Amino acid sequence: MFRFFSRHRVKFISFLLLVLPLVMLWHHGKQRNEATVYESTLIRIISPAQHGVANVLNALRLVWSDYIWLVGVQQENQKLQRHNEVLTGMAQDREQFKKENRRLKRLLTYKGERPDLVTITARVVAKDVSPYHRVLKIKISAGTEHGIRRYQPVITPSGVVGHIERAVGHYAEVKLAVDAGSRISVNVADREIKGIVAGSGNRNVFAASFEAPDPRRQIRPGDMLVTNGEDERFPKGLVVGYIPDQPPQPEEGILRYVVVPSVSFSTLEEVLVVTSQLERPPDMGRLP
Amino acid sequence: MALESPLLQELHLSFFAPDLALIVVVWVSLNMETVSGGVTCVLLGFLKDGFTMVVPVGMHMEIFIVIFLIGRFFSGRVQVRGLVGLIVTIAIASVLASMFFALLSLLFDRTFGEFDLIVKLMVPYAAVTAPFAPLIFYLLDRVDRLFHRKSGDSIFFS
16 A cells, blocks of 8 residues: 555645645635635735735835935925915915904994994005104095095094094095194093193104193003093093003103003004094994 | 735736746746645645635645646656747746636636636736746746756756
């Protein structure tokens, strides 16, 4: 038997090698849901090799595409830069529109809060700026053509800006409340103290002073100054400024306090010009 | 074989994969003994089945052992000489392998139903595989020469 096998060894082994795959094929060719031992072994052997090769190829591809094959990258970069500039511009425009929308909404709300004031909304078209970046004078996009006259008050929801100094055609110049020569009759809010806010005319800082004729009445830091309408120029109840935490200066029998304006002149974009004041304001009703 | 699949996929040439293992089988049939060569081919087929994934295990084992035995049968009768002869031999082996693939799929793989595709791709597949034969034969001869003294029967070394 052994001699027979030994003599036909090659034929036996060849036969076995032919039959073994057929048995495996028959076994694996049937429809099954689970992997067989052979399949599991194959997957365990082969998957790490394929994974490793895929990783190496991926790394080579990245080196090739990111460091060697850079044809057209410059043009693409320029194209993307142009695209980026356009998008940045659009984003900035959008931001500007958002801010403008917020400001106009605030103006609209303020108009609703003061129905007694007949106002014209105007855009700030120019600012006369000092070397210290202080705004000395502003020009607005409303003039005599729109019914703007000299001395009419210019305000924002934050408070008093100043008054019209000169109006021509479609434009007008505004004298700021902090300019020299500007005098506004005010009350200290919620207290029976009257006084005058006078512009300091300082070219370097926005500042005005409050002249309190009665030195016995003490003014406190944080006190708000509002117009009382007695100068017959500014309507009653408009905020002019605040008293900071600084000691007053005695001067010719009066006390002079520093006043911080309520309006930020350097960031002004839109203003309201008060053209007249109604005795009996119309009933605006409730906004929805 | 580990390189073949990801490399061809990377180059978008998955449909034009040459069957390098088949060339190795033909080389083995011309250069190794029946027992050791047969075992080598069955193991090679086992690995090929693993990398191919979609075919049942045993498919390439059977194809390779059959091609190997046919190669052994003819190796004593016909001599492969020259590059063209080698390329033609591999092309014939490839066509035969595809025919066996179709036959075994018909017999054992119940899910298989793409005979038209096999018939269509049989010749292109052989045309893609055959040109690689000189390279693979050259490399295998070089490797074989490192370990054995050549008998002077190689296409590339004499």
